[in-house]
Amino acid sequence: MPEQTITLDVFRYRPDEDERSTIQSYDVPYYEHWVILDALNWIKDHVDGTLSFRWSCRMGVCGSCGMMINGDPKLTCAAFLKDYFPRAIRVEPLVNFPVERDLVIVMDDFMSKLTSVKPWLIRDDTRPMEEELLQSPSQLAAYKQFSMCINCLLCYAACPELDGDPDFLGPAAIALAHRYNLDSRDQGTAERQDILGAEEGVWGCALVGECTAVCPKNVDPAGAIQQAKVAVTKDWYKRLLLPWGKR
Amino acid sequence: MSHLTKTNEAFWWSLFSAGGVMAALFLPVMIFVTGFVLPFMMGEDVESQRDRMVSLVTFWPVRIALFGIIFLSSFHCAHRIRHVLMDFGLRWAGVALMICCYGAAAAGAVAAGLILVRL
Numbered sequence: 001m002p003e004q005t006i007t008l009d010v011f012r013y014r015p016d017e018d019e020r021s022t023i024q025s026y027d028v029p030y031y032e033h034w035v036i037l038d039a040l041n042w043i044k045d046h047v048d049g050t051l052s053f054r055w056s057c058r059m060g061v062c063g064s065c066g067m068m069i070n071g072d073p074k075l076t077c078a079a080f081l082k083d084y085f086p087r088a089i090r091v092e093p094l095v096n097f098p099v100e101r102d103l104v105i106v107m108d109d110f111m112s113k114l115t116s117v118k119p120w121l122i123r124d125d126t127r128p129m130e131e132e133l134l135q136s137p138s139q140l141a142a143y144k145q146f147s148m149c150i151n152c153l154l155c156y157a158a159c160p161e162l163d164g165d166p167d168f169l170g171p172a173a174i175a176l177a178h179r180y181n182l183d184s185r186d187q188g189t190a191e192r193q194d195i196l197g198a199e200e201g202v203w204g205c206a207l208v209g210e211c212t213a214v215c216p217k218n219v220d221p222a223g224a225i226q227q228a229k230v231a232v233t234k235d236w237y238k239r240l241l242l243p244w245g246k247r
Numbered sequence: 248m249s250h251l252t253k254t255n256e257a258f259w260w261s262l263f264s265a266g267g268v269m270a271a272l273f274l275p276v277m278i279f280v281t282g283f284v285l286p287f288m289m290g291e292d293v294e295s296q297r298d299r300m301v302s303l304v305t306f307w308p309v310r311i312a313l314f315g316i317i318f319l320s321s322f323h324c325a326h327r328i329r330h331v332l333m334d335f336g337l338r339w340a341g342v343a344l345m346i347c348c349y350g351a352a353a354a355g356a357v358a359a360g361l362i363l364v365r366l
Contacts, residue, residue, distance in 0.1 A: 164334060167250075199252035203260070206330045229260060236257035 004030040006081055007088035008039055010051065013099050021099070023090075024048075030085055037065050037076040040091070040103075053103035060216055063152030067103055068092040073157035073214050094157035096166075110153060113169050116195055117177035122188025139184040146179035146224050148217040155211035155221050161204050168204030169195065171211035171221035178224040181231065189231075197232040205229075259326055259349070266323025269316045277316060301366060310363045318356040325352035 005027045013021040026047055028039040037055055044051050056062040058077045065076045070090050081089070097105035127133075155171035162168050177196055181189045195201050205225045212222040281300070289296045303309055329348040337344055 160334070164336075164338065195251060197254070197257065199254040199256065201251075203254060203256040206334065229257075230264075233257040233261050233264075236255070237261070 002029050002031060004086075006030040006039070006085050008036070008043065009088050009090045010040075010043070010103070011092040011099075012051070012102055014050070014101060025088070028081075030081055032080075032082045034081045035077050036067075036069060036074075036079045036081065036089060036091065039081060039089075040076065051103075052101045061150060063150030066094055066152040066154045066157070068094060068157065073154040075152060075154070075216050078216060094153055096156050096159065096162045097153070105153075107153070109166070110151075110156060110170070110173070113173045114151070114176065117169070117173050117192055118188055119173075119176040119180055121180065121183065121186050122191060123185075124187045133185040135184055142184070143179045143182035146175050146182070146219055149175055149179075149219045149221075150217055152216060154214045154216065158210040158214040160208055160210065161206060165200075165204055167200045169201050171205075171225065172219075174202060174205075174228055175219055175221040175224035178228045178231075181228070193232065193235050196228055197236065202229045202232055259322075259345075262319060262322040263326035266319035266321070266326070269319040270323050273316050274320055277313075304363070305366050310366075314356075314360055314363055317359040321352040321355045321359075322349065325349050 008026045008028050009023050010026060011021055012018070012024045026043045028042055031038075035058075037058060040051065040053055041055070044053075053065070053067070053076075055065040055077065057064070060075055060078050063075070066073060067076050068074075068091070069076065069079050070084070071092075073094055076091070091103065093099050093103045093105050097107070097110075100106045149172055151172055153172065156162055159168075159171055162170055174196065177192045180186045181192060197203075202225050205222070207222060207226065209222045212220045215221060285300065285303075286296055289299055304313065325348040329344055332340070332344060332348075
């Protein structure tokens, strides 16, 4: 164990035991190469096995370990202790979500929003599955950035609009809907347009841009929402001016 | 998502968006040209300055351009104010807020249009 330690003030809530949440402090060994997730795992292994949190890959791919670090949404596998040392680090569950237990949030509402935008390739032809759907590099480039989302939900915790309007579809779900709308192999834009064009869809966004600022994969959800607003607006005028036309 | 609310926000947003271009690009240029460049070029005789500015503004393409800039910039402003007020907790005011904000923008645009026509 190194001589230096760092304090983690961790949000605790055990619904079977606690009436309300508390903050519990742990002194953790300080290593320059440790991330906050390492420190949480050290607490779980050596101090308090009841501490609950989600994690998996430890390398910014799975999107499981998002938490509020000193009030900012971050992936704990990418937040180094050395960036906070020697001050204490406050670790809390992502805001804008109900808490299941300790640092674990309830994701049901997000999962329902995500599936509602049908984030998969929709085809209206009966082409055999074996047949390839070829794409040019420029067709791939059109949506690739938005396909990098790992559903870590940092953007939902950062979004001030979700705080005021919990029904808002949210940055990641809209970015993924837009990703499939931009995909040359997809034919499901019309099926996604009703939800994107609803009050709970793209119009819930006032372009604050915090989602893009916190995104660990540089997806730029705010940019996706702006592009989706243009697409939805074109569709709205098309429906107004050509009500008989095919969308 | 259990419920979806239909909206014509696309219409208001298109005015906001077009107004944003006007307010960011054309409005500053217009203020600079009509407020500084032309008066400096026209000499110090205030009477003749006024006459020349009126003759410029009464040229129909200029009238239309000015009206477009004022009309769209007003709706840009109204839309932004409406959303700021919604974020401040007036989301419940819904239609009333729309009437106040867009109504003020429409009134301003009509007034600007009347002034431009009567010049």
